[in-house]
Amino acid sequence: MNSNTYNIYIRSEDKTISAQSGQTLLEALVESGVLLRADCGGRGRCGKCKIQIINPGDTGTDDKLPESGVLSQAEIDAGYRLGCRVDITGDMTVDIPESSLLTPEVAQKGPTTLPDIIPVSRTSSDPYGIAVDLGTTTIALYLCDLNLGKITASISLRNPQVILGDDVMSRITAVSQNPGTLRRLQKMAVNAMEWGIDSLCRSSHINPETIGTMVIVGNSTMIHMFLGEDPTSIGVFPYEPLFKEEKTVRADTLGLRFNPSAEIRTLPLISGFLGADIVSAALAVDLEHKAKGTLLVDVGTNGEIIFLGKNGFSATSCATGPAFEGASIRHGMHAISGAIDAVQVDPETGKAVCSVIQKNPKQPKKISGLCGSGVVSTVAELFRAGLILNDGRFNTENAPDMFQYENELPEYILAQAGDTLSGKAVTFAQQDIRAIQLAKGALYAGIQMLCREKGYERPDRLLIAGAFGSYIKKEDALTIGMFPAMASDDIEIVGNAAGAGAVLSLFDDHYRKKAQELVRETEVLELALHPDFQDIFIESLAFPD
Ligand code: FES
Numbered sequence: 001m002n003s004n005t006y007n008i009y010i011r012s013e014d015k016t017i018s019a020q021s022g023q024t025l026l027e028a029l030v031e032s033g034v035l036l037r038a039d040c041g042g043r044g045r046c047g048k049c050k051i052q053i054i055n056p057g058d059t060g061t062d063d064k065l066p067e068s069g070v071l072s073q074a075e076i077d078a079g080y081r082l083g084c085r086v087d088i089t090g091d092m093t094v095d096i097p098e099s100s101l102l103t104p105e106v107a108q109k110g111p112t113t114l115p116d117i118i119p120v121s122r123t124s125s126d127p128y129g130i131a132v133d134l135g136t137t138t139i140a141l142y143l144c145d146l147n148l149g150k151i152t153a154s155i156s157l158r159n160p161q162v163i164l165g166d167d168v169m170s171r172i173t174a175v176s177q178n179p180g181t182l183r184r185l186q187k188m189a190v191n192a193m194e195w196g197i198d199s200l201c202r203s204s205h206i207n208p209e210t211i212g213t214m215v216i217v218g219n220s221t222m223i224h225m226f227l228g229e230d231p232t233s234i235g236v237f238p239y240e241p242l243f244k245e246e247k248t249v250r251a252d253t254l255g256l257r258f259n260p261s262a263e264i265r266t267l268p269l270i271s272g273f274l275g276a277d278i279v280s281a282a283l284a285v286d287l288e289h290k291a292k293g294t295l296l297v298d299v300g301t302n303g304e305i306i307f308l309g310k311n312g313f314s315a316t317s318c319a320t321g322p323a324f325e326g327a328s329i330r331h332g333m334h335a336i337s338g339a340i341d342a343v344q345v346d347p348e349t350g351k352a353v354c355s356v357i358q359k360n361p362k363q364p365k366k367i368s369g370l371c372g373s374g375v376v377s378t379v380a381e382l383f384r385a386g387l388i389l390n391d392g393r394f395n396t397e398n399a400p401d402m403f404q405y406e407n408e409l410p411e412y413i414l415a416q417a418g419d420t421l422s423g424k425a426v427t428f429a430q431q432d433i434r435a436i437q438l439a440k441g442a443l444y445a446g447i448q449m450l451c452r453e454k455g456y457e458r459p460d461r462l463l464i465a466g467a468f469g470s471y472i473k474k475e476d477a478l479t480i481g482m483f484p485a486m487a488s489d490d491i492e493i494v495g496n497a498a499g500a501g502a503v504l505s506l507f508d509d510h511y512r513k514k515a516q517e518l519v520r521e522t523e524v525l526e527l528a529l530h531p532d533f534q535d536i537f538i539e540s541l542a543f544p545d
Pocket of ligand 1: 037038041042043048049084
């Protein structure tokens with residue numbers, strides 16, 4: 001045995017996995033296909049990776065264990081630890097509580113806006129197919145009946161790769177620093193898909209071997225990593241991907257086991273930061289037949305923007321970061337039970353009334369944090385109530401009781417300690433506002449620059465795709481200045497258009513050709529390098545009057 005390899009016996013599953021020194025217990029489990037909730041992405045905050053250590057071996061140093069506050073003293077005394085805080089330094093035996101395992105109540109990727117029945121035109125004779133939108137934060141899978149032309153079932157789950165980095169750049173950096181990381185990231189994505197396919201097939205009583213085709217879309221980095229291709233070139237100027245063309249491979253070459261001979265297809269990429277997801281979204285909304293002046297934006301950790309101007313398609317991307325998805329926000333979380341998804345702030349008292357997601361209202365969960373739409377709603381409402389100034393600083397004078405302080409910095413109290421799962425107040429901090437300012441500034445600047453380059457002052461019509469776009473209020477987005485000022489009627493939410501495009505490509509081979517044409521005809525503009533970009537970006541950091 002390699003001296004750096006250890007055995008982890010999972011007693012609750014009667015299964016032994018191997019783990020490497022240098023990994024956390026959470027990483028080792030996820031890479032072995034044991035998927036945990038891990039809602040905070042391994043930051044030691046959510047407590048969802050709780051594991052009971054039965055035989056500890058040497059479970060790491062205490063300086064990495066901020067479990068108090070997340071775990072109770074009774075739990076710590078009983079051997080419970082956070083999987084993301086335990087370093088692998090020896091063999092061990094563990095039990096995984098049911099509540100820590102990934103369940104179907106997971107992050108929502110947003111619905112597609114496809115009709116119930118979709119015309120089918122394809123060459124394969126297999127009865128079922130899977131369409132996948134492989135996002136940086138969330139993976140959506142659609143099990144499709146290829147004879148009836150309908151989506152049989154769908155599921156979204158968190159991309160477990162987040163434990164190795166929130167955004168594509170941090171994952172690219174991880175790969176460039178250690179080439180072995182690519183294999184680990186690929187395995188995590190494959191394990192998550194296997195888990196999703198297994199769940200879909202069980203709930204639909206379908207034999208996974210009847211799934212003959214899988215179409216996968218995602219940003220360029222996700223597609224590279226899924227195929228085991230090195231994404232390093234995307235992270236350095238001129239940000240070129242290793243390949244752009246569509247790929248077709250057998251499932252077993254990627255380690256997918258649901259049907260080893262299934263055909264796995266990806267859609268083509270436009271550039272390093274304009275991936276198969278925006279191609280797929282443009283196909284789904286039929287962008288080529290929309291009115292000139294229509295702009296489609298897929299808001300994720302990267303904003304991908306494609307514009308239909310007088311002379312055809314042009315596209316650009318902007319680094320929005322994960323703030324819109326609730327990540328990198330202090331109490332950010334996914335859109336699952338216990339997440340604040342909307343807020344109303346009383347302008348007189350400054351007090352917030354929170355709407356909280358409850359998937360099972362009979363067993364309501366206490367507040368754990370806020371998801372992406374809750375983040376935008378909070379900023380918009382605090383700004384309307386005068387508790388955030390134009391430059392993004394808190395105005396604490398109007399409602400001093402609604403703020404608490406950490407290191408002398410104010411934090412707005414969204415939920416009091418008595419209403420939260422952790423027993424501590426859920427707050428919105430100054431650095432959270434800053435993260436949103438940077439994200440919305442990048443998005444605004446990208447949209448505005450692309451339109452101006454093509455002779456438009458702003459888009460005539462704006463289509464918003466992506467999980468985040470599916471749940472925000474248009475008025476909130478306009479209040480904080482995410483998009484150029486325009487009538488809310490000219491903005492349309494189009495759901496998970498990338499996922500919808502993957503479904504259409506599964507049903508109709510014609511979409512493959514259309515995807516290639518779109519890639520060929522799209523002019524790519526690297527606006528982040530444009531001399532005006534910085535000025536527009538900096539101007540757009542402030543909240544509009
Ligand atoms: S993933 Fe470990 S505490 Fe959240």
